[in-house]
Amino acid sequence: MSEPKTPNWIELVYEMVRKIPKGRVCTYGTIADHIGVKATSRMVGWAMNASHRAKPRVPAHRVVNRNGLLTGKHHFETPTLMQELLEAEGVQVMDDKIVDFKKHLWQPG
DNA sequence: TCACTGACCGTGG
DNA sequence: ACCACGGCCAGTG
Numbered sequence: 001m002s003e004p005k006t007p008n009w010i011e012l013v014y015e016m017v018r019k020i021p022k023g024r025v026c027t028y029g030t031i032a033d034h035i036g037v038k039a040t041s042r043m044v045g046w047a048m049n050a051s052h053r054a055k056p057r058v059p060a061h062r063v064v065n066r067n068g069l070l071t072g073k074h075h076f077e078t079p080t081l082m083q084e085l086l087e088a089e090g091v092q093v094m095d096d097k098i099v100d101f102k103k104h105l106w107q108p109g
Numbered sequence: 110t111c112a113c114t115g116a117c118c119g120t121g122g
Numbered sequence: 123a124c125c126a127c128g129g130c131c132a133g134t135g
Contacts, residue, residue: 009131029118032130040130041117048116050132065117072116114134121127 009039013047014054016108020062023090024106025098027066034108048072061085068101 012035020026028041028048035044044063051058061082065071073082073096083093092099 027118028116032117038130041119042115042129043117043131045116046114046130046132051116060116063116070116075116112135115132117129119128122125 009035009043010047010050012036013039013044014051014058017048017051017058017060017063018056019108020059020106023104025062025064025068025086025091025101025104026106027064029066030107031063045072049075059085062089064098064101068098070096070098 013031016031016035017026028044032039032041032044048058048060048063051060060072061070061076063072070082070086070093073079076082083096086093086098091104098104
């Protein structure tokens with residue numbers, strides 16, 4: 001009754017993304033791997049698509065694919081918002097790709 | 110109701 | 123080195 005009907009793993013994705021420190025980025029696979037085998041990169045991507053309904057707002061701009069490419073930038077309010085947010089945090093982005101992606105990559109633990 | 114798609118990643122040939 | 127496929131959940135047509 002008190003239990004939410006929403007899948008738990010989706011909530012875990014939001015919490016994980018919110019844990020990403022400012023100026024850092026994470027990949028879908030890393031998040032999915034840390035959440036559990038029940039989630040895969042695709043599930044994380046799908047969850048992020050619904051992240052706009054999650055509250056508070058999830059910093060999806062800190063989540064990119066394993067290539068460091070801003071694959072989800074088209075899903076933001078504006079196609080450049082993701083890059084703007086990343087650059088505002090000190091993350092340099094070039095051609096929709098994060099510069100020194102590995103250097104900004106953050107991993108839980 | 111059934112089937113396909115989706116902000117992906119890893120492995121095999 | 124490149125190309126193709128499978129896997130997992132939920133929502134939509």
